Amino acid sequence: MNKSITYSCPSNIALVKYWGKKEGGVQLPANASISWSLSDLRATTTVQVSPKKAASPQLAFLLDGIPKPSFEPKINNFLKRIEPVLPFLGEVDLHISSMNNFPHGAGIASSAAGFGAMAMALVEAEGQLEIGSAAFLQKASFCARLGSGSASRSVYGEPAIWGLTQSYNGSSDEYAVPFTADIHSDLSNWMDAVMIVDAGEKSVSSTEGHALLSEHAYAESRFDQAQKNLNEILSVLQTGEVERFIALVESEALQLHAMMMSSIPYYMLMRPHTISIIQEIWNYRRETSLPICFTLDAGANVHVLFDARYQEDIQNFINTRLLSYCQNGLYLCSATGGKPEKL
Numbered sequence: 049m050n051k052s053i054t055y056s057c058p059s060n061i062a063l064v065k066y067w068g069k070k071e072g073g074v075q076l077p078a079n080a081s082i083s084w085s086l087s088d089l090r091a092t093t094t095v096q097v098s099p100k101k102a103a104s105p106q107l108a109f110l111l112d113g114i115p116k117p118s119f120e121p122k123i124n125n126f127l128k129r130i131e132p133v134l135p136f137l138g139e140v141d142l143h144i145s146s147m148n149n150f151p152h153g154a155g156i157a158s159s160a161a162g163f164g165a166m167a168m169a170l171v172e173a174e175g176q177l178e179i180g181s182a183a184f185l186q187k188a189s190f191c192a193r194l195g196s197g198s199a200s201r202s203v204y205g206e207p208a209i210w211g212l213t214q215s216y217n218g219s220s221d222e223y224a225v226p227f228t229a230d231i232h233s234d235l236s237n238w239m240d241a242v243m244i245v246d247a248g249e250k251s252v253s254s255t256e257g258h259a260l261l262s263e264h265a266y267a268e269s270r271f272d273q274a275q276k277n278l279n280e281i282l283s284v285l286q287t288g289e290v291e292r293f294i295a296l297v298e299s300e301a302l303q304l305h306a307m308m309m310s311s312i313p314y315y316m317l318m319r320p321h322t323i324s325i326i327q328e329i330w331n332y333r334r335e336t337s338l339p340i341c342f343t344l345d346a347g348a349n350v351h352v353l354f355d356a357r358y359q360e361d362i363q364n365f366i367n368t369r370l371l372s373y374c375q376n377g378l379y380l381c382s383a384t385g386g387k388p389e390k391l
């Protein structure tokens with residue numbers, strides 16, 4: 049087969065965090081999580097498939113047009129994991145070229161968007177499922193998960209739930225599902241401005257961080273807490289209780305970092321400017337009562353979440369009170385809720 053398939057896939061930001069993997073499985077989450085897609089922070093990935101020329105399949109990977117052999121072991125591992133569900137991979141060579149629409153070295157993880165786009169292109173290349181159908185998206189999510197857990201949530205435009213939970217019918221540890229309930233208008237159109245506090249490489253990767261949960265003294269209570277928070281956030285998204293939403297999202301971010309700080313060995317990814325930004329957000333919210341809050345992923349950058357109806361005010365707040373804490377004044381703004389696109 050000779051095919052060239054391109055997908056653009058959004059990154060995502062978790063509201064309830066995936067932190068810790070189940071023992072005895074491959075990339076199964078210890079608790080269920082939910083995220084918003086980040087419409088304007090995307091990876092665009094072209095997968096070219098051709099019949100294999102040597103005894104074993106060959107891979108070439110380019111990032112922003114530049115060959116990146118250092119990424120190939122991770123991608124080969126991903127391809128090996130998904131070959132049982134995409135057996136054609138044993139018969140083809142792959143040339144994969146990926147581009148992010150946000151600057152490199154911004155300290156923003158691109159693996160969720162990148163594996164999401166790659167998985168969608170590979171599932172389409174197999175040609176077994178109707179493009180964009182529920183079964184197609186589920187299989188793409190299943191495959192993306194085997195590249196990076198959070199990537200499983202990047203194949204949907206709706207809020208995505210990954211991990212088996214009694215709070216949502218049809219949920220699974222093996223793939224994410226879209227949250228299809230009607231979202232209240234006060235929570236259906238939020239934006240994310242990512243304050244780049246530290247553009248450098250993280251001292252401890254997410255994968256290493258997850259592994260530290262297996263011996264963590266507080267792991268079980270964290271997983272219980274995540275389950276309760278997920279259950280509540282699913283209801284809050286429908287009722288539009290914004291104050292409760294804010295409390296849950298900020299608590300999730302701080303619990304994630306509290307788990308890092310109480311791992312053995314302990315570590316800290318927040319930086320002084322991370323804390324300053326959080327305090328500015330709390331002050332501003334007290335002063336204005338506007339719907340704005342923060343979340344964090346596994347790094348120092350701060351995601352400022354806010355209702356898009358107040359974009360002008362919040363843009364002004366960012367410019368006057370947050371930009372000085374950003375490395376080189378850099379921040380990236382995105383709408384939420386965008387879908388992947390086939391190009």
Ligand code: DP6
Nearest residue numbers: 062065066196197198254255345346
């Ligand atoms: C803090 O998905 O990057 O962003 O599955 O090992 O690739 P791997 O980890 P990854 O972990 C993301 C963790 C998080 C929270 C989240 O996105 O839910």
